[in-house]
Amino acid sequence: MSSTPQRKATDAGPGTPKTARGARTRARILKAAEEAFGTLGYYRAGITDITRGAGVAQGTFYCYFTGKEETLRELVRDMGHKVRAHLARHVDGAQDRLDAEARGLRAFLGYVTENPWMYRVLQEAQFVDEEIYQEYYEAFGDAYATLLADAVSRGEVRPGDNRVRAWALMGMSHFLGMRYGLWQSDVSPDDVVAAVDDMLRLGLAPQPRSDDKP
Amino acid sequence: MSSTPQRKATDAGPGTPKTARGARTRARILKAAEEAFGTLGYYRAGITDITRGAGVAQGTFYCYFTGKEETLRELVRDMGHKVRAHLARHVDGAQDRLDAEARGLRAFLGYVTENPWMYRVLQEAQFVDEEIYQEYYEAFGDAYATLLADAVSRGEVRPGDNRVRAWALMGMSHFLGMRYGLWQSDVSPDDVVAAVDDMLRLGLAPQPRSDDKP
DNA sequence: CCACAATATGACAACTGATTCACCTTTCTG
DNA sequence: CAGAAAGGTGAATCAGTTGTCATATTGTGG
Structure with missing residues (x-):
């Protein structure tokens, strides 16, 4: 029963975007995630649903976020x-x-x-x-x-x-x-x-x- | 996007218990499911958590229920x-x-x-x-x-x-x-x-x- | 006490979906 | 324009699940 081992209140993910382009992509992913979670539900929504919605590849997601949570x-x-x-x-x-x-x-x-x-x-x-x-x-x-x-x-x-x-x-x-x-x-x-x-x-x-x- | 294809309002699972023993087991599983869902959450809880809690084998679960839902x-x-x-x-x-x-x-x-x-x-x-x-x-x-x-x-x-x-x-x-x-x-x-x-x-x-x- | 029907088992096949990583592309800077 | 840094890719990997099935156990009526 390992509840939630890591995670600080202010973790901004692995790579905070350094340019405007990166910031835009990150924002697109976030928006797509909102839509995916909203329509499919958090658990049913996969990373693929998010990245597809944002028009990026799977890997891109992990450039800006450590995970779904x-x-x-x-x-x-x-x-x-x-x-x-x-x-x-x-x-x-x-x-x-x-x-x-x-x-x-x-x-x-x-x-x-x-x-x-x-x-x-x-x-x-x-x-x-x-x-x-x-x-x-x-x-x-x-x-x-x-x-x-x-x-x-x-x-x-x-x-x-x-x-x-x-x-x-x-x-x-x-x-x-x-x-x-x-x-x-x-x-x-x-x-x-x-x-x-x-x-x-x-x-x-x-x-x-x-x-x-x- | 296949929402919920099957399921009637009154599906009692594959095998409604025919004996008192079966009914008891079914009830135990249900109780264990409540505990598992309650403590771990529905998605985090696996069938194994439920059956372990009920003290039965995995397969037994499917004697009484078609699935988690x-x-x-x-x-x-x-x-x-x-x-x-x-x-x-x-x-x-x-x-x-x-x-x-x-x-x-x-x-x-x-x-x-x-x-x-x-x-x-x-x-x-x-x-x-x-x-x-x-x-x-x-x-x-x-x-x-x-x-x-x-x-x-x-x-x-x-x-x-x-x-x-x-x-x-x-x-x-x-x-x-x-x-x-x-x-x-x-x-x-x-x-x-x-x-x-x-x-x-x-x-x-x-x-x-x-x-x-x- | 035997036979059979209901119950119960648990290893396992098939699958799902998250995350990684080695590599490619774009953009900026000097 | 060269080089580097940031951004982006997606096939491969890996962990964990569900649901199946051939088999074993229980217990009950005849």
């Missing part, structure tokens, strides 16, 4: 950046945190439909290199919890365990993205967001809460 | 039943739906910590046979949405899109189970449930909602 790790890192950037861009003009939540979810649903591969690749990382998968969500969760805490201090959100809330919210987005962004579009993204927004603002309980303990 | 499908089906049964048992005496939600989440967190493999196996099914994974959650979501609709008609929950809510709630449980049940226990299950219960009852918005549009 490293490729996946790099993709996961990229995706983290891209998703964050996308969300940040769309949440920008929000009035308050609840508004930001709605916009964020909307943006996420859109991102998922436009980048269906991202989803699969990220999820599959869970079984290839659990650590990097954890890092991804832990980082996301930290940032999220901080945003909520700020909102609490601004009086936009009631106090509560923001870390737990963050994970709950990430889970919601994850499942809604999968179901309504990836699998079926039987409910429009805006309707999904509306339902969630309502739930997040008011909760599910019916009574107008005035009886706060006498 | 069939084993996984069967496990996923089992897990669906077991999780449901567990939740049903623990939600039983609930006062209302919101109470049931809290109890359900609590039970789920407990189940995850006690059956860490279930989690991995189920999630990995997503990449081995996406259809069965979808079925699992679609069935769960349907049942969930119905429960919510009933609660609405009983006046325990405000009206809204119950299907979307169901997926949101499943996502929450999923992520909270992963983070607080599987990865780290830095927050007690009861505290997790409390935070979520609060959010589900009252939402995140601070104002006591009396201003329902004049």
